Structures are given as C-alpha cells and as structure tokens.
Amino acid sequence: MRRVVVTGMGAVSPIGNTLKDIYKNLQEGYCAVDEITKYDTSDMRMKFACEVKDFNPEEFLDKKSIKRMDLVNQFGIVAAHKALKDSGIELDKLENLDRCGVIVSSGIGGLITIQKETIKGNKRGYDRISPFFITGGITNMTAALIAIELGFHGYCTCPVTACAGGTNAIGDAFRSIRDGYQDMIFTGGSEASITEVGIGGFTSMKALSEGETKDRASIPFDKERSGFVMGEGAGILVLEELEHAKKRGAKIYGEIVGYGATCDANHITAPDSEGRFAGKAMKNAIDDANINPENINYINAHGTSTPLNDQYETLAVKNVFGNHAYNLKISSTKSMTGHLLGASGAVEAIISILSLKNGYIPPTVNYKVQDENCDLNIVPNNGVYENIEYAMSNSLGFGGHNASIVIRKWDKQ
Structure with a gap:
C-alpha cells in the first residue's frame, strides 16, 4: 500500500x-x-x-x-x-x-x-x-x-x-x-x-x-x-x-497510518451507552495502522463536555486499550477551541500533528471537579512535554457516526 x-x-x-x-x-x-x-x-x-x-x-x-x-x-x-x-x-x-x-x-x-x-x-x-x-x-x-x-x-x-x-x-x-x-x-x-x-x-x-x-x-x-x-x-x-x-522536495509533518469508521445505529443524538462502536472505530484505526494499542501515546479526544459523550468515550477507550488506557494521555482541546462541529476533527488533527512534531501534549483546561466515570489522565490544566510517536484523534457525531485516525510522527522513515 x-x-x-x-x-x-x-x-x-x-x-x-x-x-x-x-x-x-x-x-x-x-x-x-x-x-x-x-x-x-x-x-x-x-x-x-x-x-x-x-x-x-x-x-x-x-x-x-x-x-x-x-x-x-x-x-x-x-x-x-x-x-x-x-x-x-x-x-x-x-x-x-x-x-x-x-x-x-x-x-x-x-x-x-x-x-x-x-x-x-x-x-x-x-x-x-x-x-x-x-x-x-x-x-x-x-x-x-x-x-x-x-x-x-x-x-x-x-x-x-x-x-x-x-x-x-x-x-x-x-x-x-x-x-x-x-x-x-x-x-x-x-x-x-x-x-x-x-x-x-x-x-x-x-x-x-x-x-x-x-x-x-x-x-x-x-x-x-x-x-x-x-x-x-x-x-x-x-x-x-x-x-x-x-x-517535489516537500517538507513532511507526519504520516496518516490508520483510519476507522463505524456507526452506533442507536439514537439520533445519544451515543451507545457502552461505547462499543466508538471503540470499534478506534480498534479499526489501530489495526489499519498495523500497530498495537500500546503504541498509541496520545489521544485527542472528541471530549465535547456533554455528560454522555465524555463518559462513554472514556469507557470506549478503556474497552480498547485495557490497562494501557491509564498510561495514555487523553486531552480534549475543545476546552480551548469550543466545538467546531464538522470542522472539529480537522482542527484537532492539526493539533495532534503539532503535538507529534513538537513533543507537546496540550491540556484539558479549566478542569476542577473529578468525575469517577472519567478517570483517565486527561492532562488537566497544564500541558506535558513528551516525545510521542503515535497519536489518535477521535470524532463522534450525532446519528452515531464514529471516526478515528492514527497519525505517526515523521522522522524520515
């Protein structure tokens, strides 16, 4: 390919x-x-x-x-x-x-x-x-x-x-x-x-x-x-x-290596309560990239700040990554940009590529009150400088649309 x-x-x-x-x-x-x-x-x-x-x-x-x-x-x-x-x-x-x-x-x-x-x-x-x-x-x-x-x-x-x-x-x-x-x-x-x-x-x-x-x-x-x-x-x-x-001698920011897309086929607005098909999109993207879940270092979450999305996306990540879910950094930059609807995945892909290129994981800002149902490392309030090789970006839409991409850091492979 x-x-x-x-x-x-x-x-x-x-x-x-x-x-x-x-x-x-x-x-x-x-x-x-x-x-x-x-x-x-x-x-x-x-x-x-x-x-x-x-x-x-x-x-x-x-x-x-x-x-x-x-x-x-x-x-x-x-x-x-x-x-x-x-x-x-x-x-x-x-x-x-x-x-x-x-x-x-x-x-x-x-x-x-x-x-x-x-x-x-x-x-x-x-x-x-x-x-x-x-x-x-x-x-x-x-x-x-x-x-x-x-x-x-x-x-x-x-x-x-x-x-x-x-x-x-x-x-x-x-x-x-x-x-x-x-x-x-x-x-x-x-x-x-x-x-x-x-x-x-x-x-x-x-x-x-x-x-x-x-x-x-x-x-x-x-x-x-x-x-x-x-x-x-x-x-x-x-x-x-x-x-x-x-x-043409182009500079290269990163490499897209995996993509997964699924549908909850569940409800016009509410996500699947077990995060099954959001998780399946993530799993398909990882498989498409021909890597293991443990290779993912950072997830730019869909993370909308709605009660259901954040809880079920967290559950989906746990289902896919198992114990590695707690080693991941998973932040929502919508805490800074707001939700750009159909443009959100594009801007967040750019942010993910900048994270890979610069070795910087952006924070989830204005975080104060811990939710026991959202207990992963969401990089609260302060970003983290860390060399990362693979990032995932998730987007979940009304109608049950789920999409995930995997991006690899470019180092002239």
Whole structure:
C-alpha cells in the first residue's frame, strides 16, 4: 500500500489563524470561550461561544467573491490557501490535476445564509431572496470552491456526518491516496454556525453548556460539565502520496497510518451507552495502522463536555486499550477551541500533528471537579512535554457516526 503524508496545514480557528499562534495558545492553555459578539444575545439563554478573531478574507479573496459566499466558504477557502502556501506547492508545476482532489466536510453548511435569506423571504417575499442563497447554503460548496480555487479535477466531495465529518474527510482522503485513486488531496472541514438559529437550535435540545462563567462553560471530563460551547473556523490539511511529496522536495509533518469508521445505529443524538462502536472505530484505526494499542501515546479526544459523550468515550477507550488506557494521555482541546462541529476533527488533527512534531501534549483546561466515570489522565490544566510517536484523534457525531485516525510522527522513515 502507498504511504500518505501530511505536507501542508492551514487553519482559521478560535485559538489562532496561523500554526504558530495555534501552537503558542495551546502551550499557554488559552481558552477562547467569550461573550458572543455576532448578534444580540439579550433574549437568548446562551451567551458564550468561541468566535474566530481577526479574520481577513480579503487576504485571499476579492470583495465581490466574498459577498457571494457564506462565511463557512470563506473560512474553508482561506484555510486552504494557508495550507497551499505552507505546503510549498506550485500549482502551475503540478501534473495530473485529475489525480488531485478535495474532500472537505461541513456539518451544517451555510447556516448564516440560510437564516438571513429566510428572514428576508418572510419580509419581502421568497422570490426576492438572493440568487446566491442556494450556493451559499448547500453544504458541499466549500469543497467545490476550494477545487475551483486550486484547479483540481480529481475526486471532490463533502462528508456530512455531523461532528465526525472532519475526521471522516481526512480518513477518506487517506484511503483514496493509499489505495491509488489520487496523489494529493486537500482535506478537512469548515463550519460557521454561530448564529441565532444555530445556537438556538442546540440550546433547545439541551446540548449547549449551561455554565455561567467563561471558565466553567467548556469543561470536558469535569463532573460539572453540562454541554458544549459552539466554535467556528476551518482546518485544511494537504495529504500526499509519499513519493509524490519526495519528488517535489516537500517538507513532511507526519504520516496518516490508520483510519476507522463505524456507526452506533442507536439514537439520533445519544451515543451507545457502552461505547462499543466508538471503540470499534478506534480498534479499526489501530489495526489499519498495523500497530498495537500500546503504541498509541496520545489521544485527542472528541471530549465535547456533554455528560454522555465524555463518559462513554472514556469507557470506549478503556474497552480498547485495557490497562494501557491509564498510561495514555487523553486531552480534549475543545476546552480551548469550543466545538467546531464538522470542522472539529480537522482542527484537532492539526493539533495532534503539532503535538507529534513538537513533543507537546496540550491540556484539558479549566478542569476542577473529578468525575469517577472519567478517570483517565486527561492532562488537566497544564500541558506535558513528551516525545510521542503515535497519536489518535477521535470524532463522534450525532446519528452515531464514529471516526478515528492514527497519525505517526515523521522522522524520515
């Protein structure tokens, strides 16, 4: 089988819009939870979110294009341009563009456009909504626009598997390259759902945190957790077949070596109470990597800060890793970034790769109250410098979607 390496990364996130800033904020345990500034929250219960700051799409897009796009598309395209620049790829020198693809997820798509144009239609009539309503709202458009920007004619698709989408995108890209269908894929996820209808919808289903202060809102694995905090942004990784990367002299961040995906087939929102199929996704990823569970040093957990997820994910890890579960470091960086829905797996894969490259395991911040059902080493409050060879990143989505990837540190093997 062909080997698949990561040769570029780009992100727009609540904890930074460059790899340097993201890593710095991970080291400092920076928490992006803050008061929502995008709209007036005075009549809404949820006041907090993890918003992207200092976002400037005009660095890569003209004003006319920006007006025609939803924010979710802008996030994804900007992250893709950052990944392109980071990769050192010269587009005019690429051959076989029909073997270069894009797999980018979004959980919800252009929710800002959908809300805005629905309100307009109610007021002015639906024949007068924007001609860019459909293209701004449909979930696949970020992937399509990135392909247009790059001129890639290969496989282009958008996994829509709720909060597992970003990891499914990376795993599907990994398999597509490994199995010989593509040579290079820009992959990841983008999300922009901090809107009244997005926050209101998750609030009404009691999925969001009820924490009254910023430092007690997104608290994964803490006994007082009550829900997640919405985040936004995008993460894009350049995956490339190893010899293709070597041929152009690419720098290599890490190697994707395993992928597992399963479905609970259980409930529209609640995870399987025994963590069986989340565990099966982890086990499949480990087997796919042809390693033993004991080889995994760090897990970037899905760790949403919801009561059920954190307990059942902990149980799944125990079922898969046995006694080694207590030797693992398993942190949730959603304590810092919030939950980016379909983009979360992509940003967390980038974080995992930075952890491998720099020998630094980020913490689960704002942790205070121990939960006997979440008794693994969650790296509470302070990160740990440790040389690690293999990291796993988990994503679990509404509908029972489970996805895990295994990433290996690159040392010129």
